[in-house]
Amino acid sequence: MDERARDFLASFGGDLEAAVAALRQAATAPPATGEGDGHDRVSPRHTDRLPARSRPARPRSGRTLIEVTDLAKTYRVGGQQIRALAGVSLTIDEGEFVALTGASGSGKSTLLQLMGGLDKPSAGRIVIDGADLGRMRDGQLSTFRNTTIGFVFQFFYLQPFLQLVTNTEVPGMFAHAKRGPRRQRALELVDRVGLADRGRHLPREMSGGQMQRAAIARALLNQPKLLLADEPTGNLDSVTGASIMDLFEQIRDESGTTVVMVTHDEDMAARADRVIRLRDGLVVPEGVGA
Amino acid sequence: MIGLRDTITLAHTKIRSKRLRLLMTTIVSGLVFGVMAGATVLVDGASHSLAAFARKNLDGRFLVQGSPNYFGGPSSLNPNDAALIAEVQKYHVAYIADRKAAAKRLGVEYDVRTEVLPYVEDTNPQVPPEYRKSVNFSSPAWLRYAKDHPVQASAKDEAAFRALVEPLGAREVYVPRDLSHLRLGMLLGGREDLTQAPSGDPPKALQTAIGQGSFTIVDDTLLKPFLARGQDSSAGSGVPVLITADDALVTFKEALGLSSRPKDPTAQVRWFQRLRDRVTGQTFVSCYRNEAELARVEQTRAQLAEVAANRGNRDYVAPELQLALPTTPCGMVTVTKDTRSAETKKAQDAVRAFEQEFNPQPEPRAELVTFQVVGLLPSPAPSTSGVDAVIGGLVGTNYGFGAVIPKDSLAALPEALRHDSLFALPAPETVDPFMGPMTQQNFIASFPRVEQARAAVADNSCMMNWTPRCDTMPFSLQTYGTNYLAVDDIVRAARPVIIALLAIAFAIATIIIWAMMGRVIADSRRETAVFRAIGAKRSDIVSVYLTYSLWVALRIVVFAAALGLLIAGTIHVLYAERATHMAQLAYAVFTPDPTFGFIGFRSPVLWLILGGIVAMSLVAITPPLLRNIRRNPIRDMRDE
Ligand SMILES: Nc1ncnc2c1ncn2[C@@H]1O[C@H](COP(=O)(O)OP(=O)(O)OP(=O)(O)O)[C@@H](O)[C@H]1O
Numbered sequence A: 001m002d003e004r005a006r007d008f009l010a011s012f013g014g015d016l017e018a019a020v021a022a023l024r025q026a027a028t029a030p031p032a033t034g035e036g037d038g039h040d041r042v043s044p045r046h047t048d049r050l051p052a053r054s055r056p057a058r059p060r061s062g063r064t065l066i067e068v069t070d071l072a073k074t075y076r077v078g079g080q081q082i083r084a085l086a087g088v089s090l091t092i093d094e095g096e097f098v099a100l101t102g103a104s105g106s107g108k109s110t111l112l113q114l115m116g117g118l119d120k121p122s123a124g125r126i127v128i129d130g131a132d133l134g135r136m137r138d139g140q141l142s143t144f145r146n147t148t149i150g151f152v153f154q155f156f157y158l159q160p161f162l163q164l165v166t167n168t169e170v171p172g173m174f175a176h177a178k179r180g181p182r183r184q185r186a187l188e189l190v191d192r193v194g195l196a197d198r199g200r201h202l203p204r205e206m207s208g209g210q211m212q213r214a215a216i217a218r219a220l221l222n223q224p225k226l227l228l229a230d231e232p233t234g235n236l237d238s239v240t241g242a243s244i245m246d247l248f249e250q251i252r253d254e255s256g257t258t259v260v261m262v263t264h265d266e267d268m269a270a271r272a273d274r275v276i277r278l279r280d281g282l283v284v285p286e287g288v289g290a
Numbered sequence B: 001m002i003g004l005r006d007t008i009t010l011a012h013t014k015i016r017s018k019r020l021r022l023l024m025t026t027i028v029s030g031l032v033f034g035v036m037a038g039a040t041v042l043v044d045g046a047s048h049s050l051a052a053f054a055r056k057n058l059d060g061r062f063l064v065q066g067s068p069n070y071f072g073g074p075s076s077l078n079p080n081d082a083a084l085i086a087e088v089q090k091y092h093v094a095y096i097a098d099r100k101a102a103a104k105r106l107g108v109e110y111d112v113r114t115e116v117l118p119y120v121e122d123t124n125p126q127v128p129p130e131y132r133k134s135v136n137f138s139s140p141a142w143l144r145y146a147k148d149h150p151v152q153a154s155a156k157d158e159a160a161f162r163a164l165v166e167p168l169g170a171r172e173v174y175v176p177r178d179l180s181h182l183r184l185g186m187l188l189g190g191r192e193d194l195t196q197a198p199s200g201d202p203p204k205a206l207q208t209a210i211g212q213g214s215f216t217i218v219d220d221t222l223l224k225p226f227l228a229r230g231q232d233s234s235a236g237s238g239v240p241v242l243i244t245a246d247d248a249l250v251t252f253k254e255a256l257g258l259s260s261r262p263k264d265p266t267a268q269v270r271w272f273q274r275l276r277d278r279v280t281g282q283t284f285v286s287c288y289r290n291e292a293e294l295a296r297v298e299q300t301r302a303q304l305a306e307v308a309a310n311r312g313n314r315d316y317v318a319p320e321l322q323l324a325l326p327t328t329p330c331g332m333v334t335v336t337k338d339t340r341s342a343e344t345k346k347a348q349d350a351v352r353a354f355e356q357e358f359n360p361q362p363e364p365r366a367e368l369v370t371f372q373v374v375g376l377l378p379s380p381a382p383s384t385s386g387v388d389a390v391i392g393g394l395v396g397t398n399y400g401f402g403a404v405i406p407k408d409s410l411a412a413l414p415e416a417l418r419h420d421s422l423f424a425l426p427a428p429e430t431v432d433p434f435m436g437p438m439t440q441q442n443f444i445a446s447f448p449r450v451e452q453a454r455a456a457v458a459d460n461s462c463m464m465n466w467t468p469r470c471d472t473m474p475f476s477l478q479t480y481g482t483n484y485l486a487v488d489d490i491v492r493a494a495r496p497v498i499i500a501l502l503a504i505a506f507a508i509a510t511i512i513i514w515a516m517m518g519r520v521i522a523d524s525r526r527e528t529a530v531f532r533a534i535g536a537k538r539s540d541i542v543s544v545y546l547t548y549s550l551w552v553a554l555r556i557v558v559f560a561a562a563l564g565l566l567i568a569g570t571i572h573v574l575y576a577e578r579a580t581h582m583a584q585l586a587y588a589v590f591t592p593d594p595t596f597g598f599i600g601f602r603s604p605v606l607w608l609i610l611g612g613i614v615a616m617s618l619v620a621i622t623p624p625l626l627r628n629i630r631r632n633p634i635r636d637m638r639d640e
């Protein structure tokens, strides 16, 4: 536990007060699941947790990380125009765990990709951590994705011929991080997602849940402020999915990382601090029935 | 920006992902390029080996022979040109007038109708009238005209040769004298029988170069390695001559009890040295007879036959001028009886004077020449197997087919043995209707470095590859003595084929590599998108794939180089020793060093091939890679 504590503290930049606050919150959340015994079993503690909806809402930190204003995105397919987003405005605070839900085709993925700087909006503005994505050039956007954002995909997208630890290191490679510390951090993260004894394995030797954990470890390598996950549990069974949710919560709690997660699963969504619903490319105002 | 080691790490995963395809690509293009690389290594090795022997052979003199080049000509000459025909007709009229005047002066009967007309006429009505009349290029009128209107051909003399080769680096120029026009005929056993006109093929012993009179006078310097040592030419008993090993064997086999050439190249080296020792100092005689004397021999023979046929015929009137065949070898026809009246004699003399005036002929002449062997020239071994034939072709020598007379040794002889006036007789001049007088005089240049000789030959040779420049080239150059550029000649002759093969190989390999790279990159679209999503810059992606294609190229290069080396190495191991012995024979260099090798890496073509593979891989990957990094990453992530 000593190592974990140090790493945990480090992730707060040595800010003891913040760490303690986080720890206090973490006490209300269940810890990460099992030690990677090959199956993504949920620890017995999870089964008796409170019903998701009745959990007390986590207080917002008050510091805005994401500010989306009048965001619109229109795709042109053939001669047809498809309005994926029709004017979305929202703010997300630092350390918030937000679930994005909505019917298929409502624009969830589109919104996530725009926030991640993977595509340009047709209209509107995205400011993340004080930086306007619309003003960034391609190279700056790459650096932004590399350092500020961590992506988690439904299909994991690990490098099939790289060992798990090396897979985790890939974002560090693009950051030109020093090999020694980079490898050290990767090992720590692999440990933290519960795959300590799997570091030398190839992706095809692991289960879906393990691969997703590895993908999360990779997303965390450069200590991003924001984790963007598009249906991270969509390809997993519900028990394994729940353990991934636990991991997200743990990360948010330990490191204060903001998590925005697209999901179809209401149970998963209910575990977030806040649920943002999209319908036909617009945010459904809070209080309006889903 | 991604670091080099990480680039390699990521590129390496590509290698592992399309293993079979990569293996096939490597093998196919590696085979194609490996064979070519092997050929280049072989050619370079052989070419340098030849140069090494040549260097040893003549102390670093690389000889190049220039032959007058008559490829081009005044193409404007039109034999149907009416103005030209009229012009030649004028010469004809003048010629007839001269002939008439001479005949009158000498008191000779003259008939204009016996003269050759200055033009020929085609009576075929199908031929258009303007083409019916054309200049008769063998008429005396045309020859006179041509003399007055020399063709503006480039000079082919020594000064012109020097002007060509000296700027190219030639140190010395030598002027060999070809004596084949003397038709020196060898007398077997020193005896001669003229009673019978020669019929059918000459005996085998006369079918040699020395039997046929192929002699060239060349400076001693150029013959040094072939001259037998310890010869004091001033004490010689005949014209010094170097003959080929084969000629020596045919000529002296029975007299000296010589053994035939063994098959094995190693044994041949010893055989050659022994043969040289045995044959050196031997003599043979040859006979010179000029046209006039040969005509007299012919006349004598006919007369003798006529007399013999009429023996006992009372009505037969014996010729007034009776001739007899020579009684000594290479002697002259003698007059045994001359009962011609003073009047007849005068008339005959007048006719001869008339002919001499228009077509001068030298006085009859016969001369016996004694030769003494002072060294042996290599002669190509009869090919035993395919490979030996190939090597034999490479290490051949080129002393202008035949025997060679060392000039300085000849000059050191006592005058009585030298035949100065005979050897100084000029070769008859050939006059080409289009070219005018054509000289056959060759020149030899000596270059200190093989590269200079090679460049000189490459730029001034119309033998192997004709270019428009050949029309104006004064001389065509080729190697002289040892054929140290044999490999270059073959390569030059085969260049179109080689270029075609290279182009085909590159095309095949390009298509294969292109297809593979295209597939690999297209298959990597999602991976590229994921890399982009987790922060890779476009330049990072480019680095990874360029590294990948370099790696693929490197594998092919290594495979091709290894295969090439294997091919050349195998041939080297199998044939280097044989080739060394054959080269020793051809170059008369019998020291342990140099040896003949088939491995050389100095050819730029080799590096061009290997570099070409790398360049090609980079080119092959560029279009799909550019397409890939320009794509919107999310589109590739959506496609499942
Ligand atoms: N690259 C694209 N080109 C064309 N149309 C697109 C593209 N991406 C999204 N769309 C369209 O935009 C709309 C929103 O798509 P989006 O992927 O954001 O929906 P989603 O809410 O993520 O749906 P799902 O739950 O099925 O993943 C859809 O109608 C979709 O067809």
Ligand SMILES: [Mg+2]
Pocket (backbone or CB within 6 Å): A108, A109, A110, A230
């Ligand atoms: Mg989606």
